[in-house]
Amino acid sequence: MAQHxxxxxxxxxxVTPDPTTGAIMTPIYQTSTYVQEAPATHKGYxxxxxxxxxxxxxxxxxxxxxxxxxxxxxxxxxxxxxAVIKLLQPGDEVVAANDMYGGTYRLFSKVFAKFGIVFKxxxxxxxxxIAAAITPATxxxxxxxxxxxxxNITDIAAVSAIAKKHGVLLCVDNTFxxxxxxxxxxxxxxxxxxxxxxxxxxxxxxxxxxxAVNDDTLREQLYFIQKSCGAVPGPQDCFLVxxxxxxxxxxxQRHCENGEKIAHWLRSHPKVGQVYWPGFEDNKGYAIAKQQxxxxxxMISFVLANDxxxxxxxxxxxxxxxxxxxSLGGVESLINHPASMTHASIPREERLKNGLxxxxxxLSVGIEQVDDLIADLAQAIG
Ligand SMILES: *Cc1c(COP(=O)(O)O)cnc(C)c1O
Numbered sequence: 118m119a120q121h122x123x124x125x126x127x128x129x130x131x132v133t134p135d136p137t138t139g140a141i142m143t144p145i146y147q148t149s150t151y152v153q154e155a156p157a158t159h160k161g162y163x164x165x166x167x168x169x170x171x172x173x174x175x176x177x178x179x180x181x182x183x184x185x186x187x188x189x190x191x192x193x194x195x196x197x198x199x200a201v202i203k204l205l206q207p208g209d210e211v212v213a214a215n216d217m218y219g220g221t222y223r224l225f226s227k228v229f230a231k232f233g234i235v236f237k238x239x240x241x242x243x244x245x246x247i248a249a250a251i252t253p254a255t256x257x258x259x260x261x262x263x264x265x266x267x268x269n270i271t272d273i274a275a276v277s278a279i280a281k282k283h284g285v286l287l288c289v290d291n292t293f294x295x296x297x298x299x300x301x302x303x304x305x306x307x308x309x310x311x312x313x314x315x316x317x318x319x320x321x322x323x324x325x326x327x328x329a330v331n332d333d334t335l336r337e338q339l340y341f342i343q344k345s346c347g348a349v350p351g352p353q354d355c356f357l358v359x360x361x362x363x364x365x366x367x368x369x370q371r372h373c374e375n376g377e378k379i380a381h382w383l384r385s386h387p388k389v390g391q392v393y394w395p396g397f398e399d400n401k402g403y404a405i406a407k408q409q410x411x412x413x414x415x416m417i418s419f420v421l422a423n424d425x426x427x428x429x430x431x432x433x434x435x436x437x438x439x440x441x442x443x444s445l446g447g448v449e450s451l452i453n454h455p456a457s458m459t460h461a462s463i464p465r466e467e468r469l470k471n472g473l474x475x476x477x478x479x480l481s482v483g484i485e486q487v488d489d490l491i492a493d494l495a496q497a498i499g
Contacts (some may be wrong), residue, residue: 131178192310270402277305
């Protein structure tokens with residue numbers, strides 16, 4: 118269905134009427150096993166860790182949305198990251214972004230480093246840093262763009278050129294943009310990863326992750342890891358994400374509109390200091406963001422003009438519509454303190470070195486009426 122517009126793909130991708138009843142919505146195949154006619158004679162379904170029709174429908178939807186040949190879904194975003202790293206061997210090196218989701222950093226540095234995989238963290242906004250960190254042992258580049266929480270932009274096409282030149286894989290965490298705003302495989306990446314918990318699911322009611330790839334061998338390797346390690350989502354969760362995807366385009370349009378208005382409003386507020394949002398024309402990464410994204414999304418971070426941690430904590434506790442919570446990408450607006458919440462697993466010195474200050478506030482702008490959201494922030498900032 119690659120020829121259709123993404124708005125149409127959101128509604129139709131991966132979904133075919135159920136062969137048994139014609140049900141227009143993919144049924145939740147809540148089963149662990151499948152009855153065989155004779156030993157090893159079956160309909161292609163043996164055991165639900167390996168095959169489930171609801172999961173397969175979602176996997177093809179993800180593939181279509183990312184202009185990919187194959188999709189794979191996992192029980193969480195970090196489980197999908199875990200599967201990618203399990204492609205590697207002890208001694209292999211990974212060059213990763215120094216500003217990325219805290220849980221990715223924790224998985225790399227606290228779980229996989231002890232199995233002998235070496236992670237090098239560089240500022241990927243300058244692609245020369247990536248090229249400089251590559252050695253003959255490098256097997257994978259891992260980037261996130263825009264980054265969480267500082268909204269830094271990395272040039273996906275430039276990094277994929279480096280990956281191809283050195284014969285290494287490039288994986289892009291595309292969670293913040295969603296497939297509606299950015300398609301890394303089309304820009305030359307080998308693997309795209311999402312926390313489907315966020316914009317794909319979109320309703321803060323499910324934990325899930327996914328990968329999309331074009332290469333058949335890579336798909337076979339990742340499918341082998343998926344079924345061998347077993348981090349598969351249940352069919353009910355797959356149904357919820359399939360349902361969430363049906364409104365991805367309309368949700369993202371509103372996230373982008375609301376995000377733009379709030380980013381500009383914050384920037385003009387006398388009590389607000391730096392505002393991090395990829396759509397400001399004077400941003401370092403603006404030209405690249407404009408080129409590789411179809412919009413700038415609903416994620417915004419900012420600090421107060423006086424940079425006070427106390428003041429920031431007061432603002433974080435004073436909003437009524439913006440709920441103080443981790444996560445992002447749902448229909449409702451959230452406010453979060455990265456230093457003590459989502460990014461607390463990154464050592465403080467690392468955080469400060471990368472520009473993530475203790476007073477930073479992150480917003481996931483929802484799809485409520487924007488004036489109500491601005492009024493809420495106005496009374497909280499004071
Ligand atoms: C949330 C998130 C993850 C992890 O996904 P889970 O579904 O929470 O396991 C990875 N990357 C980014 C950018 C995220 O925001």
